[in-house]
Amino acid sequence: MALTVVWLRDDLRLADNPALHAAAERGEVVVCYVLDEVSEGIRPLGGASRWWLHHSLTALGASLKERGMELILRSGPAQAVVPRVAAECEADAVFWNRRYGLAERTQDAALKASLGDGGYAVRSFQANLLFEPWEVTTGSGTPYKVFSPFWRACRNRPAPRAPLGVPGSLNGPVTESEDLASWRLLPYAPDWAAGLRETWDPGEHAAQSRLQHFLAETIDGYARARELPDTEGTSRLSPHLRFGEISPFQVWQLAGADSGTAAAGDLTVFMQELGWREFCWQLLYHQPDLATANYRPEFNAFPWQQPVEEELDAWRYGRTGFPLIDAGMRQLWHTGWMHNRVRMAAGSFLIKNMMVDWRVGEQWFWDTLVDADPANNPANWQWVAGSGADAAPYFRIFNPVTQSKKFDADGGYLRRWIPELRSAGNVHEPWKEGVSGYPAPLLDLKASRDQALSAYQDLRQA
Numbered sequence: 206m207a208l209t210v211v212w213l214r215d216d217l218r219l220a221d222n223p224a225l226h227a228a229a230e231r232g233e234v235v236v237c238y239v240l241d242e243v244s245e246g247i248r249p250l251g252g253a254s255r256w257w258l259h260h261s262l263t264a265l266g267a268s269l270k271e272r273g274m275e276l277i278l279r280s281g282p283a284q285a286v287v288p289r290v291a292a293e294c295e296a297d298a299v300f301w302n303r304r305y306g307l308a309e310r311t312q313d314a315a316l317k318a319s320l321g322d323g324g325y326a327v328r329s330f331q332a333n334l335l336f337e338p339w340e341v342t343t344g345s346g347t348p349y350k351v352f353s354p355f356w357r358a359c360r361n362r363p364a365p366r367a368p369l370g371v372p373g374s375l376n377g378p379v380t381e382s383e384d385l386a387s388w389r390l391l392p393y394a395p396d397w398a399a400g401l402r403e404t405w406d407p408g409e410h411a412a413q414s415r416l417q418h419f420l421a422e423t424i425d426g427y428a429r430a431r432e433l434p435d436t437e438g439t440s441r442l443s444p445h446l447r448f449g450e451i452s453p454f455q456v457w458q459l460a461g462a463d464s465g466t467a468a469a470g471d472l473t474v475f476m477q478e479l480g481w482r483e484f485c486w487q488l489l490y491h492q493p494d495l496a497t498a499n500y501r502p503e504f505n506a507f508p509w510q511q512p513v514e515e516e517l518d519a520w521r522y523g524r525t526g527f528p529l530i531d532a533g534m535r536q537l538w539h540t541g542w543m544h545n546r547v548r549m550a551a552g553s554f555l556i557k558n559m560m561v562d563w564r565v566g567e568q569w570f571w572d573t574l575v576d577a578d579p580a581n582n583p584a585n586w587q588w589v590a591g592s593g594a595d596a597a598p599y600f601r602i603f604n605p606v607t608q609s610k611k612f613d614a615d616g617g618y619l620r621r622w623i624p625e626l627r628s629a630g631n632v633h634e635p636w637k638e639g640v641s642g643y644p645a646p647l648l649d650l651k652a653s654r655d656q657a658l659s660a661y662q663d664l665r666q667a
């Protein structure tokens with residue numbers, strides 16, 4: 206009897222899981238997840254992501270149990286652990302869905318070779334991106350560096366495939382599994398995850414409900430509402446997509462099927478956001494050190510300032526004295542998520558007003574976001590810095606006051622996240638009236654903006 210080990214990674218779902226589907230079609234299945242915190246080059250998860258992973262694995266284990274299956278948990282170097290699991294359960298095949306980071310691809314290629322040598326059938330599948338990064342290239346075969354032509358080229362390709370269902374039947378033997386609690390993915394002493402628990406419900410069922418809710422309630426008006434941090438105007442699918450609890454194919458198809466009711470413009474903008482996700486991943490595929498190296502090497506000469514720890518903490522914990530930045534950073538600290546417009550403003554403030562290297566902010570987001578994504582996070586930080594592909598122009602410095610007046614005119618978002626400002630008259634510029642208990646501005650917006658502009662101009666002329 207054929208028996209396939211399905212090695213899950215960033216694809217913690219049963220539906221639209223091509224590796225699982227193909228394995229179930231050939232015979233018995235063992236589903237396994239490996240916590241690999243030791244293999245070289247694999248970026249260790251941040252705290253919020255570890256919290257998410259724990260709950261996502263719990264949800265997946267429960268879904269498998271309903272079908273009479275066990276989720277097999279192992280830790281250690283995947284290179285050794287996966288073959289061991291395959292040998293223990295006397296499998297004849299190992300399947301997985303593709304990953305796109307260099308260290309991950311290198312690991313997968315080595316495993317494919319060694320398992321193949323050992324007589325196993327090994328297959329990998331496209332599951333987590335709508336378009337394989339190597340398939341979308343310019344006429345001369347090079348990767349796209351600008352989003353719009355990249356996305357146009359994607360849209361000119363055959364439409365993404367229809368998603369697969371949950372395999373009709375799943376069965377297979379049980380082999381030894383580690384205890385999830387022993388992995389200590391959840392924070393303890395202190396337990397800082399109360400806000401995450403209040404806000405999120407990880408797992409495939411919750412991801413599906415969130416998508417349904419978004420398409421029924423929120424997609425109408427998305428193009429405008431997505432800019433307003435005080436509105437639930439976006440899908441909040443990002444952590445579910447990050448951990449593969451839902452696939453982009455499922456989102457794509459359901460959103461497309463909804464086109465009868467939603468305005469075409471809203472759908473186009475939403476699908477374009479999924480396109481940005483594809484774009485970030487193709488950037489990472491072609492520049493694997495996206496989280497550590499400037500995409501534009503001329504930025505290597507940028508005069509970043511050595512951050513003062515107290516000032517950095519003021520940014521991290523929402524005490525800069527600029528309400529939009531503080532509201533965003535407190536939302537992030539409490540819920541593990543921040544609205545996109547505020548992410549851009551908070552990033553711009555750190556990089557351009559405080560002149561701190563974008564990598565410092567990227568690492569903080571990596572630790573604190575539940576959707577911390579190996580491609581989206583560095584690509585967006587580099588976009589804000591101006592050092593990335595198709596990046597914001599160097600002279601674009603978000604003014605936190607103008608931004609909050611424009612996108613949170615009545616101050617609802619600011620008041621929600623900054624209790625000190627709840628009864629302030631001028632919530633956008635509290636320093637004008639002096640609100641007790643709320644910090645004075647960390648810096649002079651105009652002087653810091655001029656300083657950044659001059660540094661960016663020097664860089665251009667160099």
Ligand SMILES: Cc1cc2nc3c(=O)[nH]c(=O)nc-3n(C[C@H](O)[C@H](O)[C@H](O)COP(=O)(O)OP(=O)(O)OC[C@H]3O[C@@H](n4cnc5c(N)ncnc54)[C@H](O)[C@@H]3O)c2cc1C
Nearest residue numbers: 439440441442443478481482545548549577578581582585
């Ligand atoms: C400095 C900075 C850091 C960021 N870090 C991350 C990160 O680690 N992980 C992450 O998923 N997104 C990141 N983003 C992009 C964006 O802020 C989030 O994807 C979005 O806020 C998630 O909310 P949502 O699911 O409601 O988005 P929606 O508006 O509903 O969009 C749907 C999906 O499209 C994708 N998407 C949307 N915007 C972008 C974008 N700019 N780039 C890439 N994909 C996008 C996401 O997968 C998102 O879930 C970052 C943006 C900035 C400015």
